[in-house]
Every structure is written in structure tokens, then in C-alpha cells.
Amino acid sequence: MKTINVGLVGITGYAGMELARLLAGHPAMRLAMACSRAEAGKRLGEFYPFLEHMPGADVVISVFEPKEAAQHCDLVFLAVPAGTAMDMAGPLLDAGVKVVDLSADFRIHDAGVYERWYKHEHHGKDLLRWAVYGLPELYAADIAQTSLTANPGCYPTSVILGLYAALKNKLIEPDDIVVDSKSGATGAGRKAAVPTLFCEVSDNFRAYGLPRHRHTPEIEQEVSLLAGHEVRLSFNTHLLPMNRGILSTIYTKLRDPAATLDSVHEAFLRTWEHSPWIRVLPKGALPETRYVRGSMFCDIGLVVDPRTKRLIILAAIDNLCRGASGQALANANLMCGLPVNAGLEHLAPLA
Amino acid sequence: MKTINVGLVGITGYAGMELARLLAGHPAMRLAMACSRAEAGKRLGEFYPFLEHMPGADVVISVFEPKEAAQHCDLVFLAVPAGTAMDMAGPLLDAGVKVVDLSADFRIHDAGVYERWYKHEHHGKDLLRWAVYGLPELYAADIAQTSLTANPGCYPTSVILGLYAALKNKLIEPDDIVVDSKSGATGAGRKAAVPTLFCEVSDNFRAYGLPRHRHTPEIEQEVSLLAGHEVRLSFNTHLLPMNRGILSTIYTKLRDPAATLDSVHEAFLRTWEHSPWIRVLPKGALPETRYVRGSMFCDIGLVVDPRTKRLIILAAIDNLCRGASGQALANANLMCGLPVNAGLEHLAPLA
Amino acid sequence: MKTINVGLVGITGYAGMELARLLAGHPAMRLAMACSRAEAGKRLGEFYPFLEHMPGADVVISVFEPKEAAQHCDLVFLAVPAGTAMDMAGPLLDAGVKVVDLSADFRIHDAGVYERWYKHEHHGKDLLRWAVYGLPELYAADIAQTSLTANPGCYPTSVILGLYAALKNKLIEPDDIVVDSKSGATGAGRKAAVPTLFCEVSDNFRAYGLPRHRHTPEIEQEVSLLAGHEVRLSFNTHLLPMNRGILSTIYTKLRDPAATLDSVHEAFLRTWEHSPWIRVLPKGALPETRYVRGSMFCDIGLVVDPRTKRLIILAAIDNLCRGASGQALANANLMCGLPVNAGLEHLAPLA
Amino acid sequence: MKTINVGLVGITGYAGMELARLLAGHPAMRLAMACSRAEAGKRLGEFYPFLEHMPGADVVISVFEPKEAAQHCDLVFLAVPAGTAMDMAGPLLDAGVKVVDLSADFRIHDAGVYERWYKHEHHGKDLLRWAVYGLPELYAADIAQTSLTANPGCYPTSVILGLYAALKNKLIEPDDIVVDSKSGATGAGRKAAVPTLFCEVSDNFRAYGLPRHRHTPEIEQEVSLLAGHEVRLSFNTHLLPMNRGILSTIYTKLRDPAATLDSVHEAFLRTWEHSPWIRVLPKGALPETRYVRGSMFCDIGLVVDPRTKRLIILAAIDNLCRGASGQALANANLMCGLPVNAGLEHLAPLA
Incomplete structure (x- = not known):
């Protein structure tokens, strides 16, 4: 080269x-x-x-x-x-x-x-x-x-990649999405500031920026394009006592209440089969931020809850890489x- | 004595x-x-x-x-x-x-x-x-x-205390509740096991037990009693890389879409005014697990999102105390x- | 009162x-x-x-x-x-x-x-x-x-309490002391500064202030008083990726090369028997910073190394309490x- | 290839x-x-x-x-x-x-x-x-x-590389060496055991294995070869609340009490000039474990203390890499x- x-x-x-x-x-x-x-x-x-x-x-x-x-x-x-x-x-x-x-x-x-x-x-x-x-x-x-x-943005990357196959395959209601995201502290930047001192973040967990985190419009833009109409969703962020990694837990309502984990999993696998950086985990497995550290991987775990007719999508990335x-x-x-x-x-x- | x-x-x-x-x-x-x-x-x-x-x-x-x-x-x-x-x-x-x-x-x-x-x-x-x-x-x-x-149970304590005033005052729809809980690792117990070794938990974040954590029926029992009918909710748990503390982020739909943070906050304050261990935070403030460490306090933060008509309740407790x-x-x-x-x-x- | x-x-x-x-x-x-x-x-x-x-x-x-x-x-x-x-x-x-x-x-x-x-x-x-x-x-x-x-000072408290019984009982050479101290990050204060941000301290370990930490003269003053003559010692500090606690590992030369752990341990026990905050650990046990967290205890562990004729004293305190x-x-x-x-x-x- | x-x-x-x-x-x-x-x-x-x-x-x-x-x-x-x-x-x-x-x-x-x-x-x-x-x-x-x-072994790698230039150039007394090593918890292995659970290691610091860590004879073997006679030294280990990294703080006595940081530093630079993995830090700089994470680097910092006529060598490596x-x-x-x-x-x- x-x-x-x-x-x-x-x-x-x-x-x-x-x-x-x-x-x-x-x-x-x-x-x-x-x-x-x-x-x-x-x-x-x-x-x-x-x-x-x-x-x-x-x-x-x-x-x-x-x-x-x-x-x-x-x-x-x-x-x-x-x-x-x-x-x-x-x-x-x-x-x-x-x-x-x-x-x-x-x-x-x-x-x-x-x-x-x-x-x-x-x-x-x-x-x-x-x-x-x-x-x-x-x-x-x-x-x-x-x-x-x-x-x-870091959060939008995890959320859009997490939702993509569900929206593309029309598995979920686009207008009832709640995103609960958690990020390591590198996401808070490298400015000298008391709230991001070691002793303030260590052994602590808190939400921040609710309910108007700036990454919201970026997520809504891409989700709306995928849904074909303007979507509003609830996007909420938390600060983890660790350096790197984002895990977004995405709560959605299944369009077909009878949808099974099998069918959802297969749709995800099919959608991403030519994307080596997207790893759709085996059924029953859940992503961990450490497994994507320092990499381009987005690990996606899927949970179907028949009691509440929800599909929960978990997407993990390294927020810095x-x-x-x-x-x-x-x-x-x-x-x-x-x-x-x-x-x-x-x-x-x-x- | x-x-x-x-x-x-x-x-x-x-x-x-x-x-x-x-x-x-x-x-x-x-x-x-x-x-x-x-x-x-x-x-x-x-x-x-x-x-x-x-x-x-x-x-x-x-x-x-x-x-x-x-x-x-x-x-x-x-x-x-x-x-x-x-x-x-x-x-x-x-x-x-x-x-x-x-x-x-x-x-x-x-x-x-x-x-x-x-x-x-x-x-x-x-x-x-x-x-x-x-x-x-x-x-x-x-x-x-x-x-x-x-x-x-530790999680139910945070969720029930978090929801109590909202249900008691009929502020929310009891049948559309999503709970995203995060707990420190003492919650996983003190058994010798590889998944809870320091090097597996440190610098890592993951969900576990989805979608059937055993604390679900305990939460549903008390929420149902408060709602006056049988309620099913989505309860989901995550493991934090820290020792102590639970933060439950509780996503609810407001019954009155025009409800304001002011009115919700006042209802919470009123409900808990004689309960010294429940600290309803000032409007705009969010709870942090460190502030309740080793104590009986349950710190409750409130977020009203007018874009999505949701009330988000954040409840922090020390899971061990x-x-x-x-x-x-x-x-x-x-x-x-x-x-x-x-x-x-x-x-x-x-x- | x-x-x-x-x-x-x-x-x-x-x-x-x-x-x-x-x-x-x-x-x-x-x-x-x-x-x-x-x-x-x-x-x-x-x-x-x-x-x-x-x-x-x-x-x-x-x-x-x-x-x-x-x-x-x-x-x-x-x-x-x-x-x-x-x-x-x-x-x-x-x-x-x-x-x-x-x-x-x-x-x-x-x-x-x-x-x-x-x-x-x-x-x-x-x-x-x-x-x-x-x-x-x-x-x-x-x-x-x-x-x-x-x-x-925090470090001097651990070092002086650690050395006191050894000097008082003339067990060691006062002029050949090396102190290797490690402190949690609260010791670095609460000023907004990049080097004490969470992401700089977490997952990291380093020495600092060598070879002229300001706590040196304070330690030398008290050790000299105990020794009966002016003593210079080597005092060196490190920053731990945790909030609280100091462990000082104090390397000394035994005056009597035939001294045993039994005799040294007994001298320490005797010296501190009326001081409830000083816990001389059982022979073979070593202090841990967590055991003194938030307390006034100073836990002291003793190691006699017959191969090198050294007495190693380990003293743990909570640096803030x-x-x-x-x-x-x-x-x-x-x-x-x-x-x-x-x-x-x-x-x-x-x- | x-x-x-x-x-x-x-x-x-x-x-x-x-x-x-x-x-x-x-x-x-x-x-x-x-x-x-x-x-x-x-x-x-x-x-x-x-x-x-x-x-x-x-x-x-x-x-x-x-x-x-x-x-x-x-x-x-x-x-x-x-x-x-x-x-x-x-x-x-x-x-x-x-x-x-x-x-x-x-x-x-x-x-x-x-x-x-x-x-x-x-x-x-x-x-x-x-x-x-x-x-x-x-x-x-x-x-x-x-x-x-x-x-x-992991510790011996840090100690032998740290001491090599000092012994090779006859800068120090080989018979008066104290090594205070600290290691991340991956060094303790991946066996299910209570003492290495997250909640036991996190927020904690302690020594272990004193005074007979098994890596001692390995270090003494190589140091003796370098010194030209059989050497005994004091080698002591501690467990850090982090995953990776060893920092060995090596306390030595200068053979020439008038030796300066300049002369010592130059000798180290000369000795290692053709070894790209050994980074002798600039005068005044001290190594940090994070800077060698996941790499083959051994970062060496030098401190000359004219008050006590000691050369303190700090060597940092990644214990797993x-x-x-x-x-x-x-x-x-x-x-x-x-x-x-x-x-x-x-x-x-x-x-």
C-alpha cells in the first residue's frame, strides 16, 4: 500500500x-x-x-x-x-x-x-x-x-447497530423504544473536573444527562430513516466505574406477540451475515463490554420475554474504538x- | 435498653x-x-x-x-x-x-x-x-x-420504594413498566466461582438473568397490591464493576400526559414526608449509589420527559445494608x- | 455529655x-x-x-x-x-x-x-x-x-505506628530503614486535575514524589526522637487505584540476627497491649487495607526473614479516617x- | 513467512x-x-x-x-x-x-x-x-x-530487567537489595477461590507470600550470575486491585556514594540502546503500568537519593504479556x- x-x-x-x-x-x-x-x-x-x-x-x-x-x-x-x-x-x-x-x-x-x-x-x-x-x-x-x-457518536453507534436488524425486518414497534445505555468514564472526556476524578467515579454509579442527552437526535434521525417515519424514543445514559465500553439495553415491543427467540435470532443472523464486525451472539448468550475492548466489534445479544411481549436487545461496543x-x-x-x-x-x- | x-x-x-x-x-x-x-x-x-x-x-x-x-x-x-x-x-x-x-x-x-x-x-x-x-x-x-x-430482596427494595409514590398517587400506568436495575458484585454472593473473580468483573459490564430474574415475582406481588390488579412488568438486571449499591432506572408511562415534574415531585415529597430514610432528591438531581453506601437511605430522583410522556424514576440503595x-x-x-x-x-x- | x-x-x-x-x-x-x-x-x-x-x-x-x-x-x-x-x-x-x-x-x-x-x-x-x-x-x-x-500526616501515621514498637524495644537498626508506602487516591486530594481523573488512575499503578515526599521530615522527626539520634530514612510513595487506605511496607535490619518472629511478635503485643486501636495481627497474618476502612485501627503484620536478617513491618490504616x-x-x-x-x-x- | x-x-x-x-x-x-x-x-x-x-x-x-x-x-x-x-x-x-x-x-x-x-x-x-x-x-x-x-516468571522479568544495567555496570552493592513488587490480580490465576473474588480484591491492597515467594530463587539465580557471586535478596509481593501490570520498586545501595542521576541514567541508556523493548525513561520520569499494558515494553525509571545514597529502580511490565x-x-x-x-x-x- x-x-x-x-x-x-x-x-x-x-x-x-x-x-x-x-x-x-x-x-x-x-x-x-x-x-x-x-x-x-x-x-x-x-x-x-x-x-x-x-x-x-x-x-x-x-x-x-x-x-x-x-x-x-x-x-x-x-x-x-x-x-x-x-x-x-x-x-x-x-x-x-x-x-x-x-x-x-x-x-x-x-x-x-x-x-x-x-x-x-x-x-x-x-x-x-x-x-x-x-x-x-x-x-x-x-x-x-x-x-x-x-x-x-459512541452511544448512537451501539443503539443504531443494535436496532438495525429489528427495524429492517419490521420485528418491533418503532414508536415504543426505551434505551438504557451505560458508558465507561472515557466517554466523559479528559478535562480536569471534580465529577470525573477517580474518587468520585470509582465505586459509584449514576445516571446523567436525563432526559435530553445530545446523542438523542442522532439516534432518532437514523431510527426514523429505518422506520420510514419520524420516531421519538427515550434515550438515557449512565456512567460506569470503568474506563471503556458501552452497553445499551434496548427495550422494544414485538410487533408479533407470538414471535420467538428463534425467529428473531435468525433474522438478526441473516441481516448481519456479511458484516464481520457485528457478532450476533448465540441464543441465551449476553454481551460483555470486555469482549469488545479495543476493537471494532459490536456484540449483540437477544432476549425475548413472552411474559411482556418484549424484545430486549443488548449491544456492546468499545466507546473509544x-x-x-x-x-x-x-x-x-x-x-x-x-x-x-x-x-x-x-x-x-x-x- | x-x-x-x-x-x-x-x-x-x-x-x-x-x-x-x-x-x-x-x-x-x-x-x-x-x-x-x-x-x-x-x-x-x-x-x-x-x-x-x-x-x-x-x-x-x-x-x-x-x-x-x-x-x-x-x-x-x-x-x-x-x-x-x-x-x-x-x-x-x-x-x-x-x-x-x-x-x-x-x-x-x-x-x-x-x-x-x-x-x-x-x-x-x-x-x-x-x-x-x-x-x-x-x-x-x-x-x-x-x-x-x-x-x-435487594432489587425489590429499590424498585418497590421507587414505584410506591407513583402507584399510590396513580401517576403512572401500572401495566407498562420497564425496570433496568444495576447492582454491585456483592449481590452475586461470596461463593468461589470464576465469573465473579476480580479479573472477570473488573473493567466489565454485563446483563445477567434476563428475562426471568427470581426477584420478579416479589416485585410484581407488591406492585400488584398497590395497583389493585395483577401486574406484569419487565425486570432486568446488570452487574456493575463495584462492590456495593443498586441503581434501578424505572421507565413508566404517565397517566396524565400533561403531568409536570413539579406535580410529580410534590406528590413524592408528600408521600414520603414522614419517612426519614427516603430522600426524594431536589428537582433536577439524580441519585448516586455512593451517597447511600452503608446506610438505610433510599435516594429517589425523578425525571419527566415531555417528549415521550414518560416518568423515569431512579432509586438508589445499598444492596447489602x-x-x-x-x-x-x-x-x-x-x-x-x-x-x-x-x-x-x-x-x-x-x- | x-x-x-x-x-x-x-x-x-x-x-x-x-x-x-x-x-x-x-x-x-x-x-x-x-x-x-x-x-x-x-x-x-x-x-x-x-x-x-x-x-x-x-x-x-x-x-x-x-x-x-x-x-x-x-x-x-x-x-x-x-x-x-x-x-x-x-x-x-x-x-x-x-x-x-x-x-x-x-x-x-x-x-x-x-x-x-x-x-x-x-x-x-x-x-x-x-x-x-x-x-x-x-x-x-x-x-x-x-x-x-x-x-x-497520613503516611507518617502508618509509618510511625508501624515502627514504634520496633524502635522502642531496640529490635532494629534505625539507620537502615526503607519505607515503601502505597496510598489510595483520596490522598491526592479533591482538586480538578487530569492526573487524578478516573481514567488515569484506574487500572494503573505508579510511584510519585520520589525521593523527596514532604512527609519525610515528619517521619524522621518522630523516628529520631525514638532512636535517640538523628535518623535519615528512605521514604517512598505510590498511588493505588482505589479510594482509601494506606499500606506501608517497612524494611528494617534486625539488630539481633538471631531474633525470631516469636520474640518480635511478643514485643509488639506487649508494647501495644493497652492501645485498642493498634491491632498486632497473629503471626503469619498480613494486614489488608479493607479491614481498617473508615476506622481508627492500625493493623500491623510482622515478617521475619531469616535469610536476609530483616524484619518487615506492614502497617495498614485508613488514610482519611x-x-x-x-x-x-x-x-x-x-x-x-x-x-x-x-x-x-x-x-x-x-x- | x-x-x-x-x-x-x-x-x-x-x-x-x-x-x-x-x-x-x-x-x-x-x-x-x-x-x-x-x-x-x-x-x-x-x-x-x-x-x-x-x-x-x-x-x-x-x-x-x-x-x-x-x-x-x-x-x-x-x-x-x-x-x-x-x-x-x-x-x-x-x-x-x-x-x-x-x-x-x-x-x-x-x-x-x-x-x-x-x-x-x-x-x-x-x-x-x-x-x-x-x-x-x-x-x-x-x-x-x-x-x-x-x-x-512475571516478577523476575521485571526485577532482572530492572537490575541488569545496574549490576552490569557495577553501580550498586549486590548484597543489599530490597525488592517491593506489586502485581495486578491476573497474576493470581483463574481458579475459583474466595480470596480473588471481585469483592475481596477491589478497594483493597495487601501483601502476600512474604517472605518466601517462589520467584525468589529465579531472581537470585540471575542476579548471582550478573554479580559473579551468590546473592541473597529480599523479594516481596503485593496484590493490586487491578487486572494487569507489575511495578517493582527496587531499593539498592550505590557503590559510589557520589554517583549522580546523570551518570546512572547514562549507563542505563548505553546498556539498553539496542533493546527496543526496554524504555529507560527520561530523568525525573517514573513508569506507570498502564503505559506498558498489553505490550513487551519494560519501562524503567531511575531515582538517585543523595540523602540516603540509594539508587531506586522502578520497573514496569505487563505481567501477562x-x-x-x-x-x-x-x-x-x-x-x-x-x-x-x-x-x-x-x-x-x-x-
């Missing part, structure tokens, strides 16, 4: 850290630029000791400049907050640099919906029509054609004509 | 350990007998080093004998598995010893339901009519009169004519 | 939180004032939800004013950073208020040593001669007489003529 | 699990046989859900038979308890199969020493002279020539003529 030079803006957060890790093992991509205003001037290996003696360790962190980026990079990952990415993407695209945006800025097709949930103006509206929602199982062909991929940086890399692979799983084939320690 | 001599059968499990801890600080109860077949002959302080230099440390662990118990104890706590307690209770009651049973054996009024969910015969059916379900907020007067209290041993002690207090909170007034470390 | 009104300056840190917890269960002390510049105006129960429905919840947080303090308090706990306490103590003492200072400001008798290690000037030198080092087992009589107690706030309360009890263990008799959950 | 067929005996332990993970990403090795008496008959992907959709998932677990092994495997990893491996190695070697033994059976050159520490007879004494101690940095040439590699299965794979690579780091080039998630 020929070398693809990539840049990474927002090196200090957990998504940036995870991308630096994955890029160090990528067979074709080379980290050519790493940006952070706060840490500019340091060698990357100095800032991230785990990178020493690995590819990328000698990159010197710099302040983001679109021109510099255009000179050194074929593609840039934006791992910056929502509201910031929308201003960085334009100049890069204008200069012919492909962009994978890990923020929420280009995920919501309707700028009005975005502004209502994110509480700030969208000043990149003209770019929205070029942006592709970067869920490879659903939109691989479009991703391969675009220069701007909107990398999905599948839910952010790994998925960004998969999208970049597609955009650059590489195999989608380049640099993503290795298993991480699970215990 | 005069001294009450108590016995504790099943000292080696987490409920037994927690009772030993609480009894060491009780102003009127004295641990007169501690039983375990496996550890008989050891001093309690030798088996539990945390007890050394504290009341109870010098008790020698013995094998349970009803006659011995009757000779030394006014009341016995049974912290043994379901199926075992039903055989121990009779002889104790016959000998005039009060019993608080921490197992499930006397919680379900209908022995047929018990047998269907617990998969073994109930051979203490004649005692069922004497047993009182030991939730002090609901049944204090009956508990004070009985000699046999069935201590509630409020959900087992502390509640057993409160019931014992009531049965012995002591203040319900004797020995239960102290706060545990929360960080 | 008559009521003692106490104030607490520095309510937001972990030591302040722990004191608030302990005071809520104290039979004679009443929290009359709680100070924090940042949180002034809030009810304490609002700031600390775990305190709601408990004594102290209704205190309104205020900005520290010596005059206000003198008006409302018999005694004030200073849980503020080193360098700040030295300015607060004087005005309080002048106004007749007793002071327990949890900072390092009055621990080191020699102001020059203090200034060398803490890198700032000591401008409370005149108060130093009144200050008593608040280790109750060593200095109870003096503490009972003073108005200013310097509450010991025995190592800070519990010890402060014990000192306050002594200063106010109360039983030393008032409010400190309860066991915390250990699993 | 041509395909090397390998077998793995002892699939159910953490070392077996880690080898299965690493082999799934190895460019030349193919898992041809996986043995476990207890789990025979299951597909590996069924037993280890994380392996599904990865190489190796379809291997059916079998009972170990040397003849079967010889038929299907070029090399076999023995991840079985000490005492068992010694009986399995002979038949394999006789049949021309190379062996990497992860147990202690062939690490100690002197069978008498082995028998004294391991408390059972060594009935593979004739094989001892063929066994090479598998520390690649020290013995790569010998490993490449042998058919039987004794894979080092560098300390067991990754090192076994590196040794297998050498024995099969592959690059030593084949299959070991990827970084694992660190947060």
Missing part, C-alpha cells in the same frame, strides 16, 4: 489518544501532524510515554494551521469539541484535504435540529449536504466517495481506498 | 458479614451465636479480622442447632440460601425464637408462584401466613407484631420494640 | 467530607460552622447529598472569619492546605478557640526543616512551641492539655475532655 | 487466554491445537467469545495427547502449573516438537533449589541442561538454538527463526 499522511487535531483527549495508538500500528497511514494548542512544542512520545519507540513518537505537537495541514496531510481527523470542528473542516476541504470529523457537527442532517440540541449556531451549513454519516455497515459506499465523514477513533480510522480507510479493517485487526487484552 | 441476644446463621456470606459489622455497633443487641458449618470452631475475630477489638469478635462460630439457638437467642437472623431457610424457621419459631429470614423463602405469599420461580418445593407453606414482608415503610405495624419477617442486613436489623428492631433505626444511624465513608 | 460546638474550615476536600461524615454521628459535637470560599451560601446537605436527613445538613456554608468562628465555635478543624493554616490558627487561638490543624504547618518542630521541605516561609513560628503532634497513642496527655494540635479526619476528631475529643473514641466506635462497610 | 503450527496446553488460564489473543494476530503462527481437560469438546470461540470472527475461533478444544500434538504442531506452549509441565515436555521434545514452558519447571538450573522452593520432586532433571532461560534481551542467541525454553504469554511468543519467534517481535508490534488501549 502507498503511504497516506494523516493529521490529528485534538491530540490530548481520549479520542486523540486512541487514534495515536491505532495509527502507530497502521500498515499504510503515517501520522504527519498532531495538533494541540496547549501542548504545542512537545514530542508526542514525551506527552504520551506509551508511544515511545513506536511510529509517531517523534512527531512534534503543533498548533493547527489549515495551510500547514494541507501541505503535510492527505486526510485530517478532527477530534475537537462540537462547535469547533465546523470551522476547521471548510478550509481543509477547500485545500483538498479529506476530513473525518469525530465531533457532532456534521452528524445531524437538519441544522435546525442540531442548533436546538447543541445550543449554538451551525455556521457550516453549506457543508452538511456533503457530509456522510460514518457508520460503515450502513453507508460504506457513500463514505468511500466523500471527502467529509461525520463520525457517529468502535465508538470513536477506530470507526474514524475505518472511515478514513474507506475514503482512501484501503481495506476497511486496515490497522484494526488486532485484539486488545480483555483481562 | 435491655440487651437482646441474637443469633446469625450464615456468617460467611456478604449479608452475614454486613450483619456482623452492624451488630458490633448496635446499642442493645448482642451477638450471642454465629453459625457456619464450614468455619465452625473459629473465633469470629479470627475469621473476620475487621471485627477484632470489637463486640462479637470472641464469639466462636458453631454449627446451627435449633435447641442451642433457643437457649441463647431471642431472635435469629437467617442469612442462608433460599430453600434452606424454610426448614430452619419452623423449629426456631416453635421454640419461641423470633426469626428474620433474609432468604426469599417467605416473601412470596403464593407458594405456587414461589415454586414456579425458584424451581423447588416449598415445605414451609403453613408458615407463610404468619410471615410479614419486611419493608418497614410499608408494613411497620405488622412487622412489630410478627415473629417471622421475610426480609425483602438497605437491601439486606440493615433492613433485617431494622425489622429486628421493630420486632423487639426498639426504635427502628437503632444501630443504623451512622454514615459510612462515601469516597 | 455537654455539646461542643465545632467549626470546619475546608469543607470541600476529602478530609472535610470525612469530618462532616464523622461529626454527623458524634454524640457530643455539633457542627456549628462549615467554611469554603467557593461554596459559600449553599446548605451543606445540598453540597453533600449524603448528609441530607442527618445532623449538619442544614448548616449554611460560609466564608471563614475568625470572629464569626470565635462566636460560634469551641473548637475549629482546619482542613486547608499547608501554608494557609498557619495564618488562621493564631487569631482563633487568640480568641480562645481550640484548633486542630490537619495541615502540615505545625507538625515539624524545627521551622527551618519545614521551610526546606515545604518551600515557603513559616510565619507562625511563635505558635510552634505550643503545638502538640497529635498521635494519640504517643502524646495523649499533651494533647489533652493543648489548644493547638498538629494532626499528623485514622490518617486525617478520624484522628483529628480523636484529638478534639482529648482536647475537650471527651473519651478519645467518642464518635469513632462504628465499623464501616468493608466489601 | 511460512506458517508455523502451534499448540497451546492450558487454554483456560489467563496466560492461555492471552496467548490465544496474541496468536489471533500473529502473521505466521497458526493455532493448530488448544488443550484443556475441563473444556474439551467446545469450540474455542464458544469458550472465549472475544475470539469469535478471529483466527483460532474454530479450533475445538481437546485433551492433551503428545502424539496428537506431534502430528499437528511444530511448537507447543505449556501454560500449565509447575509440576505438570515437567512431565509433558519430554514426550514432546522426543517427538521433535519445540517447547516453550510458561511454568517454573525449567527455570532453575539447580534441581535441588527448585525442589526446596516448590516442595515437590523434579522428575525432568535430565532436561534441565537443555533448557534456556527465556529472557530475550539476555539470552536471544541461546534461545534461537534450543528446543526447550523456560519462560521467565511481557511477563508470560508475549514473552513466550517472542521466544517461540526466536526458536522458529522469525523476527523476535512478530505478532507483538501493536499497542493495547491504555485508558
